[in-house]
Amino acid sequence: MNSIELTPRKVSEVLKDNQTLCADRINRYFGAFDTRIFSKSKYEKLEKVGEPEPKGFTGSFFERYSKKSDRKCFDGNDVSAAVSLSIRGEGFWVASLLNENIDLSYFSSRDYDFCISEVAEDFFHQPRMKEIYEKLTKIDGIGRVAASKLLASKRPNLFPIFDNKVSSLFLHSDDKSWQKRGNYFDWCKNWRNIMADSDVKVLLSDISTETKNVCQPLRALDVIFWLETQEKDIEKRLKC
Numbered sequence: 001m002n003s004i005e006l007t008p009r010k011v012s013e014v015l016k017d018n019q020t021l022c023a024d025r026i027n028r029y030f031g032a033f034d035t036r037i038f039s040k041s042k043y044e045k046l047e048k049v050g051e052p053e054p055k056g057f058t059g060s061f062f063e064r065y066s067k068k069s070d071r072k073c074f075d076g077n078d079v080s081a082a083v084s085l086s087i088r089g090e091g092f093w094v095a096s097l098l099n100e101n102i103d104l105s106y107f108s109s110r111d112y113d114f115c116i117s118e119v120a121e122d123f124f125h126q127p128r129m130k131e132i133y134e135k136l137t138k139i140d141g142i143g144r145v146a147a148s149k150l151l152a153s154k155r156p157n158l159f160p161i162f163d164n165k166v167s168s169l170f171l172h173s174d175d176k177s178w179q180k181r182g183n184y185f186d187w188c189k190n191w192r193n194i195m196a197d198s199d200v201k202v203l204l205s206d207i208s209t210e211t212k213n214v215c216q217p218l219r220a221l222d223v224i225f226w227l228e229t230q231e232k233d234i235e236k237r238l239k240c
Contacts, residue, residue, distance in 0.1 A: 001228050001238040006170040006178060006190045008197035010240070011221070015203040017239045022220075023210040025227045030060045030214045058084045059223075063215055066153040072108045074098065074150060081153040082146060085161070093141030097150070102135045107155060113216055116158050116188070117196035124185040124192075133184065144184050157216035160191040165229035166222065191218065 004010045033056030061084045069077035074097055083089040106128040136147040144162055151159035168179035204217040228238050
């Protein structure tokens with residue numbers, strides 16, 4: 001997959017041309033998981049002598065922790081959900097996050113599966129949303145990526161994850177990479193428009209049906225495109 005502009009038309013084209021592959025990726029991502037009993041370096045040594053890597057993705061546990069979290073505040077389940085997506089759970093930011101007691105009432109009344117497409121276009125640029133984000137990112141150890149994963153744990157169909165590798169797949173309208181220019185709230189606004197697109201909705205609904213609704217539609221997109229960045233883990237590339 002070459003870098004594409006982050007627009008409803010481009011994303012719908014990718015989904016339409018790769019429906020089977022998209023469903024296969026989600027099924028594989030949320031498939032069997034082997035408990036890790038050795039360090040990563042040990043597994044790399046074992047792989048060199050023909051021992052297979054353990055099956056599964058730690059991110060497949062994101063939903064299990066997220067669903068258990070308190071809907072009205074950040075708690076340890078949100079931390080665990082975010083850590084499962086490969087960020088370091090350092091004690092200084094974990095303690096600081098709970099110590100800050102960040103007010104989430106701006107969106108806490110929304111259902112867990114509330115869709116990003118249902119909010120107003122300026123939802124992410126309102127002062128209360130900015131305040132939540134600024135309180136998160138002022139904590140040492142929580143940057144743009146970690147903040148997006150913590151927010152996604154609260155409402156995984158409302159807050160898109162900002163991943164450095166995934167964002168590098170997409171371009172601004174000026175052909176510059178989102179990874180280099182990525183403002184989180186602008187990223188959210190673009191995904192809101194994508195999720196509101198009628199073609200994208202139909203395609204995601206079909207994919208969700210094929211994968212037994214194992215995750216929220218917005219999260220499914222994150223999984224599909226994240227696996228695109230993991231070249232050694234995939235057999236096929238997305239056509240675009």
